[in-house]
Amino acid sequence: MKPALKTKSKIVLTLLVILLLVSLLTVFGAPAYYLWLLAVLVTGFPLLFIGVTCILLVSLFWIKKYRVISAIIGVLALIFFCSPVMRAYLVSKVIKTEFNAAFGLGSTHLTGDKSQPAFSFSGLFTTYGIKPGDYKTFAYGGGSTQTLDFYPSRVAGKRPCIIIVHGGSWSSGDSKQLPELNSLLAHAGYNVASINYRLAPKFQAPLAITDVEQAFIYLRKNAGTLSIDTNNFVLLGRSAGAQIALLSAYKYPQNGLKGVIDFYGPADMVWGYSAPASKLIMDSRAVMERYLGGTYKTVPDKYFANSPIEFVNRQSVPTLIIHGDNDVLVSPVHSQKLNKKLRDNGIKHYYLNLPWATHGFDYNINGPGGQLSTYLVERFISTVCK
Incomplete structure (x- = not known):
């Protein structure tokens, strides 16, 4: 040779x-x-x-x-x-039946086409992006970081509003994260408010929760101008933002809040501190300490007070949980525990477990996990906002 x-x-x-x-x-x-x-x-x-x-x-x-x-x-x-x-593809074959069992029949897809599958091979070749002018930025609070990006519904009239809370370990990230879903939901007929909140370590819990409350106040106050149906709000959070969204929904429920969507969020801060992620991935204990103001030993009450799972009760709002089994930043055990707590309290909910997926799997909205989660997010919203 x-x-x-x-x-x-x-x-x-x-x-x-x-x-x-x-x-x-x-x-x-x-x-x-x-x-x-x-x-x-x-x-x-x-x-x-x-x-x-x-x-x-x-x-x-x-x-x-x-x-x-x-x-x-x-x-x-x-x-x-x-x-x-x-x-x-295999998950998509059971997702409709399982969701129907949990919530009953509802709208099936963003397009309104009831034959549209939850996952398609052709969808993997699709690209989707936002265009200039898709959203406007408004200040909702007194601080310079308290702003929100508002994506108006492309459907006329008073429409539900989805409040998006970004991830970033409570200390980074912003409202510009993963904007494709925001724009897609706006085209489907929903108003979307993607908020910025005050970040750790300068601002610690519960100030992020306060920011969510202030965002609600702003959106209600300007509902007429923004064409918001104040009887139909949904919270959606990713990672650290999911902890904020869940805690806001369960501990401080707002009038008109119809549901909460949890993308791979830490639902049990007490358990999470006891079972940290590998330091080669992230020093999750240090992340929690910066947000909560100390170790579990020094401020145990703050870990309890900021654990969404502790505030689930029989009046809690319907919940959609989406998590990957290969998540090495936020253990899927958080979602498993939350799933059980919701089930024990008789709360309508659905837990989508993706065996192959890692943290941030929805980065590509047209990927395998992105397609399934987008399908469920829209179906959940259309079901709870009636």
């Missing part, structure tokens, strides 16, 4: 080995922070990795050395990369 061909064989084999190792992130939790970021891409944009693997497999037709072992490794990587797509 010519030296050039031998070198190419080694390069292809090396690349396929790397892809196989990367593909394992669809099955196993990431062991380090940057591998978690890679896991978000692998599970959110599987077609990219499937395409690269296929190209390398096709190249084996022109390579003899290491062909068999390269083919085996490549096929294994391809199977793993395809697994989020296939598992999303």
